[in-house]
Amino acid sequence: ALGHLLGAAVGLLLLLQSTQSVLIKYQGFEVQLESVKKLSALEGQQEPSPHLQTKSLLPSVCHHPALPQDLQPICTSQEAASIFQTLRTIANDNCELCVNVACTGC
Numbered sequence: 001a002l003g004h005l006l007g008a009a010v011g012l013l014l015l016l017q018s019t020q021s022v023l024i025k026y027q028g029f030e031v032q033l034e035s036v037k038k039l040s041a042l043e044g045q046q047e048p049s050p051h052l053q054t055k056s057l058l059p060s061v062c063h064h065p066a067l068p069q070d071l072q073p074i075c076t077s078q079e080a081a082s083i084f085q086t087l088r089t090i091a092n093d094n095c096e097l098c099v100n101v102a103c104t105g106c
Helices: 002-021 033-045 050-055 069-076 080-092
Strands: 023-026 029-032
Touching (some): 023 033, 023 080, 029 033, 069 080
Antiparallel strands (some): 023 029
């Protein structure tokens, strides 16, 4: 039983180390799981600005200077807001365990 436990711990450690390179593929975009996590953090920091929202159809996070580079092309899509929403859902839905088929590189 100890051998199985040790093997599981090593497997989990390898999985944790590889989360840096887990990719999410969605609607032709390929982004890193870490970038999607940063996206959620950036959105949490921003105050919703009614002035910005009426001026632009883009999600306000697209104007954030710290937006990860692999997420920037999504801002060129007319469906950027819904794509970001779906990516967050995928990332929160056991992506690190590779349960979701959109996740690769585990």
